[in-house]
Amino acid sequence: MRKEANMIFPLRAWKNDPSVPRRLERCRQELRYQLQPYFSRAIQERVLLATHEILGNILRHGMTKPGHIHLDFTTLAGQDCWVLRDDGSPFTRFAAIWQEVVENADRHIMDQGHRGLAIVARLWPHAYYLPHSHDTYNRFVLPMAFGQDNVPAFFRMHAVGKVLVAESGKA
């Protein structure tokens, strides 16, 4: 990833489709297509699964559905991050729910609700949520270098600094 320019995926292809499953599937397809030239398979799969679960929550459970969702690779406070921005209504109880699923991910995955968030917590325990930031967008921020220790090799990001650099120069 180049630091001077964020990679932004506005997800035009699926925006007008009212079916959540089809929107999520098209998002996955488009995202995979966009990520493939630049990122290792592990990063692609990690980003795809987390994005799928978070977008599913936004599209299904937001009180006011978002008109715009942006997916960005960007740098925040010197940290490479994958950021999902949406202009729907914010999740008001997110902090408490997130803390609960991070602490009790196993129980949520096997027995209770919030299973999708629990999977995101397993992939990215240091993720955080900024409801209605300065530009009225909500942000779900997934720092790229954290939370690798307890995930299977399939999702593990190696040499993050080098892997994120676009070799083809297309970024």
Next chain:
Amino acid sequence: MILDHETFSIERQTGYIVGTFHHNVDMEMMLRLKPQMERILPQIDAPLILDLGAVHFLDSSAVGIIALLFRHTQSQDRMMMIAAANPQPDAVLSMVGLSDYVPLFPTLEEAVAALKHNP
């Protein structure tokens, strides 16, 4: 046939039961499937093998179905196995801890053979 759903079928074989996912599962399919699943759970009264060969992207919806079946087989003191998991589903099952409890086999045939050696 115990369950014949566009997404997931469950079929009784001699001495065991096979559950087959026919494609990736999404939340809406899972919500339609779950009431049917809960109705037929009592019929799952033999070792269960789940065939994931047609699933290439496993998300929380499918994990929910697998967890439901796992809890049922545990309560019945029955064995559950998973066969033919592709790389992404395999990694998700490992990450959520299910593969610590449910043996995984590369193919359905190998799962059946293991079951016959260890009924």
